[in-house]
Amino acid sequence: MNLPDFVWLWRIAAWSMGFSLVAYFLLAASGIWMFYLRSTRLERPSWLQPLHYGIGGTMVALVLLLLTIGIVGTLGHYGSLNHSVHLPVGLAVVGLVLLSAGSATQIGSQHRWARSFHIGTNVILLVGFALVSLTGWIVVQKYLP
Template identity: 35%
Template sequence: MSSEILAVLKPYLSFFHPVTMWILLVVALYAMYLGVQVRRTRLADGDIKKELVKSRFAIRHHQIGSILLALMVMGAIGGITMTYLNSGKIVIGPHLFAGLGMVGLISNSAALVPFMQKHDWVRSIHISLNLILLGLFGWQAVTGVQIVQKIVSQMMKNGAA
């Protein structure tokens, strides 16, 4: 890619990662809702269970989880790449470590899925990993806003110069 094109796109690309991550936070909360409905369906009896099964919560949870896994990994790569393009270095700090931890948590959570049908304890680990992931995700959202504020103030300072 030529440096002229990169220079034109750079201000817009800087916001791709944060916007994507905020969307993914909402998607993660939706995946959690679906997971709760899957559990509710599994524990229900009789006609209630028949009604819940019609909503196909398990299939939707699995599909949304797969999309979330792929986009979170790509979003992390994109965030690290944009940091490097903007500053010429990778900023080593809590936001990076927590983001990498999130990638590790979601990939391990997804890796447990084939084993959840036979072992309840695996399902418990899956749920625990995802709750930790959501906690980290919320914290990442807050620290990400702080980083975006720094980027915007830097852009304003450079634009005023």
């Protein structure tokens, strides 16, 4: 297919990646706030946890949108996948986001492991987002004139 047919797709991907990064940092800020309130035994505002969950759900949706765009765009442009290291790095980020979201649903007194697993996954996810941003930038350079 012709590249101009896919320019709109790359724009959606760029905005989705930007919003995913914003969501990640908002989640980090609200997560650190919840951790602080928990460790100091201060009362947590009733809206904080639902906000954290809502932003997290939005980030999951954005990352899945990015996965879809990457697959459709790459198949449409090249006819096959795995033309760069961006694919395995992107799949790792998708996996980490899903692990983080899944572990978030398990946090509670019955699953004491879930909170530390969730936090650890999100620390690794920061590295994943950095790598996927770098490799994505390299891929985008192939499409720009």
